[in-house]
Amino acid sequence: xxxxxxxxxxxxxxxxxxxxxxxxxxxxxxxxxxxxxxxxxxxxxxxxxxxxxxxxxxxxxxxxxxxxxxxxxxxxxxxxxxxxxxxxxxxxxxxxxxxxxxxxxxxxxxxxxxxxxxxxxxxxxxxxxxxxxxxxxxxxxxxxxxxxxxxxxxxxxxxxxxxxxxxxxxxxxxxxxxxxxxxxxxxxxxxxxxxxxxxxxxxxxxxxxxxxxxxxxxxxxxxxxxxxxxxxxxxxxxxxxxxxxxxxxxxxxxxxxxxxxxxxxxxxxxxxxxxxxxxxxxxxxxxxxxxxxxxxxxxxxxxxxxxxxxxxxxxxxxxxxxxxxxxxxxxxxxxxxxxxxxxxxxxxxxxxxxxxxxxxxxxxx
Amino acid sequence: xxxxxxxxxxxxxxxxxxxxxxxxxxxxxxxxxxxxxxxxxxxxxxxxxxxxxxxxxxxxxxxxxxxxxxxxxxxxxxxxxxxxxxxxxxxxxxxxxxxxxxxxxxxxxxxxxxxxxxxxxxxxxxxxxxxxxxxxxxxxxxxxxxxxxxxxxxxxxxxxxxxxxxxxxxxxxxxxxxxxxxxxxxxxxxxxxxxxxxxxxxxxxxxxxxxxxxxxxxxxxxxxxxxxxxxxxxxxxxxxxxxxxxxxxxxxxxxxxxxxxxxxxxxxxxxxxxxxxxxxxxxxxxxxxxxxxxxxxxxxxxxxxxxxxxxxxxxxxxxxxxxxxxxxxxxxxxxxxxxxxxxxxxxxxxxxxxxxxxxxxxxxx
Numbered sequence: 042x043x044x045x046x047x048x049x050x051x052x053x054x055x056x057x058x059x060x061x062x063x064x065x066x067x068x069x070x071x072x073x074x075x076x077x078x079x080x081x082x083x084x085x086x087x088x089x090x091x092x093x094x095x096x097x098x099x100x101x102x103x104x105x106x107x108x109x110x111x112x113x114x115x116x117x118x119x120x121x122x123x124x125x126x127x128x129x130x131x132x133x134x135x136x137x138x139x140x141x142x143x144x145x146x147x148x149x150x151x152x153x154x155x156x157x158x159x160x161x162x163x164x165x166x167x168x169x170x171x172x173x174x175x176x177x178x179x180x181x182x183x184x185x186x187x188x189x190x191x192x193x194x195x196x197x198x199x200x201x202x203x204x205x206x207x208x209x210x211x212x213x214x215x216x217x218x219x220x221x222x223x224x225x226x227x228x229x230x231x232x233x234x235x236x237x238x239x240x241x242x243x244x245x246x247x248x249x250x251x252x253x254x255x256x257x258x259x260x261x262x263x264x265x266x267x268x269x270x271x272x273x274x275x276x277x278x279x280x281x282x283x284x285x286x287x288x289x290x291x292x293x294x295x296x297x298x299x300x301x302x303x304x305x306x307x308x309x310x311x312x313x314x315x316x317x318x319x320x321x322x323x324x325x326x327x328x329x330x331x332x333x334x335x336x337x338x339x340x341x342x343x344x345x346x347x348x349x350x351x352x353x354x355x356x357x358x359x360x361x362x363x364x365x366x367x368x369x370x371x372x373x374x375x376x377x378x379x380x381x382x383x384x385x386x387x388x389x390x391x392x393x394x395x396x397x398x399x400x401x402x403x404x405x406x
Numbered sequence: 407x408x409x410x411x412x413x414x415x416x417x418x419x420x421x422x423x424x425x426x427x428x429x430x431x432x433x434x435x436x437x438x439x440x441x442x443x444x445x446x447x448x449x450x451x452x453x454x455x456x457x458x459x460x461x462x463x464x465x466x467x468x469x470x471x472x473x474x475x476x477x478x479x480x481x482x483x484x485x486x487x488x489x490x491x492x493x494x495x496x497x498x499x500x501x502x503x504x505x506x507x508x509x510x511x512x513x514x515x516x517x518x519x520x521x522x523x524x525x526x527x528x529x530x531x532x533x534x535x536x537x538x539x540x541x542x543x544x545x546x547x548x549x550x551x552x553x554x555x556x557x558x559x560x561x562x563x564x565x566x567x568x569x570x571x572x573x574x575x576x577x578x579x580x581x582x583x584x585x586x587x588x589x590x591x592x593x594x595x596x597x598x599x600x601x602x603x604x605x606x607x608x609x610x611x612x613x614x615x616x617x618x619x620x621x622x623x624x625x626x627x628x629x630x631x632x633x634x635x636x637x638x639x640x641x642x643x644x645x646x647x648x649x650x651x652x653x654x655x656x657x658x659x660x661x662x663x664x665x666x667x668x669x670x671x672x673x674x675x676x677x678x679x680x681x682x683x684x685x686x687x688x689x690x691x692x693x694x695x696x697x698x699x700x701x702x703x704x705x706x707x708x709x710x711x712x713x714x715x716x717x718x719x720x721x722x723x724x725x726x727x728x729x730x731x732x733x734x735x736x737x738x739x740x741x742x743x744x745x746x747x748x749x750x751x752x753x754x755x756x757x758x759x760x761x762x763x764x765x766x767x768x769x770x771x
Contacts, residue, residue: 077610081594081712084608101607101700104740120720142514149517150509150531166515214586221579229446242466243449245442335466347446355485375469 043112045072045173049089052169060132060140061169062155063087064147067344068170075109076267078102083151086124087113090135097124129158141167175341175349176363181268182387182396185343185365188225188263188270189385189396195219195263196274196399203278203406205253209233209246216261228262228269229346239275239379242336242371254279256378262346269346271367272397273383276404285380288331288372289403292380295325295370299338299352300386300393303360307391313360315339315352322370323354334371334381341366342385362388365396408477410437410538414454417534425497425505426534427520428452429512432709433535440474441632443467448516451489452478455500462489494523506532540706540714541728546633547752550708550730553590553628553635554750554761560584560628561639561764568643568771570618574598574611581626593627593634594711604640604744607701607736619644621743627711634711636732637762638748641769650745653696653737654768657745660690660735664703664717665751665758668725672756678725680704680717687735688719699736699746706731707750727753730761 049061049072063069064086070076073096078084085098096106096113106115116127132140140159144166147155156164177185195216202215212233220227234244235251239258251257255278262271281289299322306313319338326333337353340346342365350356350364360366369383385396414426414437428434429451435441438461443449450463461471461478471480481492497505505524509531512520521529542550560581567580577598585592599609600616604623616622620643627636646654664687671678684703691698702718705711707730715721715729725731734748750761 077608079608099700105606144515144518145513147514148510149507149512149514152514153509210589217586218583221582224575241470243442243444335464 043072046089046094046112048173049169050091052172053089053091056141056167056169058139058141058165058167058169059091060135060137061087061089062128062140062142063089063170064151065143065170067348068143068174070267070344071170071174073110073113075105077105077109086155088128088131090131090137093135095131097127123154125155125158128155132159132163137163139163139165141165141169143168171349174343176361177343177365177387178363181343182363182365182389184266184268185270185385185387186396188228188265188268189272189398191220191223191225191263191265192261192270192272192397193399194223195261196259196272199259200276200406203251203257205251205278207251208248209235209238210248212251212257212259213246216259220261220263224265226264228264228271231261232259234258234379236378237376240373240375240377242334242373242379242381251278254281256281256285256380258379258381260381260383267344269342269344270397271342271346271383271385272399273369273371273381274399274401275380275382276406278406280405281403284374285378286403287329288374288378289380291326291329291331292370292372292382293401293403295322296368296382296384298322298325299368299370303386303388303393307388307393310391313388315350315356315358315360316354318352318360318368319354319356322368326370326372331372331374334369334373339367339369360388362391364388408437411454411459411477413538414534415456417537418454418456421506421532421534423504423506423530423532423534424456425500425502426452426454427493427505427507428454428535429516430508430535432713433508433539435632435709436535436539438475438478440470442470442474451520453493453496455496455502458500460496462492488519490520490522493520497524497528502528504528504530506530506534508533508536536714539708541726542708542730542752543728546708547728547730547754549631549633550635550750550752551761553593553630553633554637554763556585556588556590556628556630557626557635557637557762558764559588560626561624561637564624565641565771568616568622570616570643572616573613574600574603575613577616577622577624578611581624585626585628589630591629593629593636596626597624599623599744601743602741605738605740605742607699607738607744607746616643619646621646621650621745623744623746625746625748632709634707634709635762636707636711636748636750637764638734638736638746639764639766640745640747641771643771645770646768649739650743651768652694653739653743654745656691656694656696657735657737657747658766658768660687661733661747661749663687663690664733664735668751668753668758672753672758675756678753680715680721680723680725681719683717683725683733684719684721687733691735691737696737696739699734699738704732704734725753727756729753
């Protein structure tokens with residue numbers, strides 16, 4: 042028996058939901074353990090009722106469903122049998138009063154077609170699968186650790202590949218080359234920013250060449266067995282002047298303060314809140330005379346690079362055992378440089394466990 | 407003056423639309439010539455009225471907008487100034503009666519937030535930018551040609567890298583290594599399928615090792631200067647038996663028949679229809695005793711890998727000058743092998759111009 046679906050059904054009872062319609066591919070992977078559906082096309086949907094589980098997919102997946110998704114009843118999506126009609130039929134057959142769907146995942150166009158034959162009063166936007174995914178089991182944390190380990194190795198490798206005059210794109214190539222040579226995949230397009238480019242947090246790596254005394258900001262992630270890592274490091278290719286040194290050490294300390302808050306609260310078995318961690322980190326940077334990072338301190342990670350929970354001003358839920366998230370403060374000095382230090386952590390047995398282990402003392406190469 | 411926006415305004419008049427709300431990143435790139443917004447986050451929206459053009463984005467893009475999007479008025483998206491409120495204000499200020507939005511791009515969640523302050527009777531789903539993008543200008547076709555050329559070079563390179571015992575993933579690595587070494591990017595995750603794996607059109611490349619007499623199916627694309635290529639080739643690592651040879655030659659001929667139909671119609675200045683090209687190609691395969699490909703014969707390509715037009719049973723619009731599309735019939739023999747031959751073509755001056763030029767005579771290596 043699929044324990045994740047059992048857990049989902051428990052949540053369904055609590056939330057008075059009789060059917061869960063799943064469209065987001067990572068959610069389908071999570072519930073089925075099958076990761077072969079394309080994330081580009083709409084290859085599949087799930088519908089989980091209290092007693093049954095259905096998979097809607099194209100005929101070409103028939104054999105796959107038989108072999109790898111044996112717990113699911115197949116409903117073939119064809120032009121003659123539109124999914125909307127099949128959903129309406131199942132709602133009737135199972136007397137579903139409340140069906141949840143994923144409002145952040147379905148487009149308006151899809152929503153209209155999938156649910157055109159049913160009364161909108163049956164629909165609710167609660168995302169129970171996302172809720173389940175927020176708390177990782179041991180295997181999931183193990184998988185994220187494996188991705189982080191390859192990330193750490195990649196970072197060590199990349200440090201040996203630096204040379205004056207190489208472009209940001211060259212360094213992106215080195216990162217991705219190493220990851221792929223080691224049977225991994227990238228979890229998002231790697232960011233490499235040299236010097237003043239590091240000040241722009243959404244920088245796209247380009248032809249800027251590496252020069253002496255540049256800061257180098259790297260932000261990249263690995264995907265292994267579907268689970269993602271994510272890390273950022275900043276170092277100096279040459280010497281860091283006084284201002285850059287201060288910015289670096291301030292970011293490092295601001296990360297440390299957030300970590301210490303979480304560790305202390307966990308030890309005392311008191312509530313740990315994402316928004317307080319964010320505030321502690323942010324306030325320290327402001328207090329040191331810098332402008333704080335224009336984003337949230339951290340994000341959950343797992344089958345997706347960004348998922349629940351968030352460590353952000355607007356997230357006051359409690360950080361719990363089984364959660365895996367980033368802590369990534371930064372300082373960005375326009376036209377000069379940027380610093381970001383990002384590590385992943387898991388909470389296991391009321392302890393904050395660092396998953397990325399690359400050194401982060403100020404490095405001048 | 408931005409000629410694309412001028413063209414858009416002409417379409418707006420024809421369609422009686424007073425405002426176009428743009429959310430899809432390739433559409434934003436198309437209208438602004440700026441490709442720096444992340445496709446992962448919602449970094450920007452455009453709103454084009456008959457007289458003004460607005461860009462909604464985050465504060466971190468302020469400098470970028472000033473330098474590279476000077477024709478647009480900036481509206482900063484902040485927690486205090488939600489985009490929905492700003493949209494409602496603009497609709498009032500410009501007396502917009504019909505505002506179009508992109509229903510296949512906006513999620514239900516986004517739609518609800520962006521348009522919650524306006525009456526739904528003002529909204530329409532016509533996608534005028536997609537319509538414009540269907541007809542490429544000379545620069546766009548040139549850019550796609552450049553991507554196709556690197557694709558052809560990649561194919562030649564890959565043929566020199568084959569060895570017994572290498573895995574599909576190893577060959578994916580070689581494809582992507584070559585593309586990136588030549589300053590390109592991949593336009594979608596490359597597909598490499600050996601032997602029986604080629605029978606499954608959504609195969610994810612894995613650890614299957616290359617053996618003598620395997621068929622090898624490659625499907626990959628390049629992205630250069632934002633424009634995509636896409637090509638598929640199938641060849642044999644050793645000898646093709648009689649059945650495989652027949653399957654290969656049938657696909658090749660079925661592609662040729664679709665090409666000839668389009669060429670002849672263009673020459674006679676008669677209407678060329680995507681659905682007829684699809685039928686001609688498909689019928690030939692069936693007539694030769696095989697099951698035809700379970701997808702459309704072709705798709706438009708440009709800033710996105712899949713865009714308008716389609717060469718499919720359900721697309722009866724006319725193929726015109728300025729369109730760029732794939733022609734990619736295939737035969738898939740379960741547990742045995744698969745063949746797909748895919749080339750890109752442009753229609754220019756009433757001629758069908760092949761953009762991918764790699765050889766496709768039956769190849770036994």
